[in-house]
Amino acid sequence: EPEVTQTPSHQVTQMGQEVILRCVPISNHLYFYWYRQILGQKVEFLVSFYNNEISEKSEIFDDQFSVERPDGSNFTLKIRSTKLEDSAMYFCASSVVGAMNTEAFFGQGTRLTVV
Amino acid sequence: AQRVTQPEKLLSVFKGAPVELKCNYSYSGSPELFWYVQYSRQRLQLLLRHISRESIKGFTADLNKGETSFHLKKPFAQEEDSAMYYCALRGVNTGRRALTFGSGTRLQVQP
Numbered sequence: 001e002p003e004v005t006q007t008p009s010h011q012v013t014q015m016g017q018e019v020i021l022r023c024v025p026i027s028n029h030l031y032f033y034w035y036r037q038i039l040g041q042k043v044e045f046l047v048s049f050y051n052n053e054i055s056e057k058s059e060i061f062d063d064q065f066s067v068e069r070p071d072g073s074n075f076t077l078k079i080r081s082t083k084l085e086d087s088a089m090y091f092c093a094s095s096v097v098g099a100m101n102t103e104a105f106f107g108q109g110t111r112l113t114v115v
Numbered sequence: 116a117q118r119v120t121q122p123e124k125l126l127s128v129f130k131g132a133p134v135e136l137k138c139n140y141s142y143s144g145s146p147e148l149f150w151y152v153q154y155s156r157q158r159l160q161l162l163l164r165h166i167s168r169e170s171i172k173g174f175t176a177d178l179n180k181g182e183t184s185f186h187l188k189k190p191f192a193q194e195e196d197s198a199m200y201y202c203a204l205r206g207v208n209t210g211r212r213a214l215t216f217g218s219g220t221r222l223q224v225q226p
Contacts, residue, residue: 004158031212043159043201045213056213091159095212104214106159 002026004107006092012113013082021077021110023092032075033093033104034067036060043091049075050097082114117142119204121217128192129225136187136220138176138202145207148178148185149214153199162187162200172196192224 005024013019025032034046047057049067066078075094079086089111093104118141128134140146150162163171165178165185176187185202202217 033212035214035216042218043214043216045215048212056211058213103161103164104212108158 004092004094004105006090006107006110008110009108010111010113012115015084015114016081019079019082019112021079021090021092021112023075023077023094023107024073025075025092025094026105027073028096029094029105030097031055031095031102031104032067032069033095034077035091035093035106036088037091037109038085038088046077079112082112084114087112087114117146117204117206117215119202119215119217121200121202121220123220124218125221125223127223127225130194131191134187134189134192134196134222134224136200136202136222138185138187138217140183140185140202140204142183142204142206144209146178147205147207148176149203149205150174150176150185150187151201151203151216153201155198159201192222194224194226197222197224 007022032049035043037043045058047061047067048055064080068076089109091109092107095102095104120139122137148165151159152162153159174187174189176185178185199219199221201219203214205214
């Protein structure tokens with residue numbers, strides 16, 4: 001069964017450093033998402049991406065964040081200058097284009113630890 | 116603004132007992148409600164959604180617009196049901212695909 005794949009599974013970075021989280025969505029999916037979950041808190045929407053542009057973003061997704069589809073398979077989340085409060089589990093998801101009720105399939109997540 | 120509330124962080128039941136995981140929502144328009152499950156060391160996966168009106172792994176959930184609730188129920192819990200359960204909401208006909216999640220309830224089914 002096809003799956004969304006995220007790498008790395010765990011990333012430790014120093015405060016102020018740039019970090020790139022990688023995702024390979026399911027191959028026939030064209031809608032991509034990033035969510036995050038700070039330890040002990042809710043899963044929160046960050047951004048959705050379709051047709052090579054951001055289609056929706058939350059207030060969390062400020063200028064420190066960016067997303068890119070550098071090639072036909074990867075979807076990346078970049079945090080320019082990490083802060084301690086960026087430490088969280090980051091989930092990538094993808095869905096087909098179509099009716100609004102299509103299911104989003106999630107990756108296993110990347111645990112980002114900022115020290 | 117939309118909000119999803121799951122009042123219980125942990126629900127512990129014995130095998131064979133009925134289970135009800137509570138979910139209340141706040142949303143001014145027409146909502147679409149989902150339950151996601153995350154088993155230990157696995158990814159979030161969709162369990163069921165209200166528009167399908169289906170039963171998955173013995174779980175059902177009914178959208179009650181009057182009470183703004185979407186509680187997840189199962190008549191007889193199994194040990195393999197132990198997991199984190201997240202209720203989520205999306206607005207219908209808004210053009211938005213983002214899900215708003217509740218804080219999750221850990222279901223522990225004891226033998």
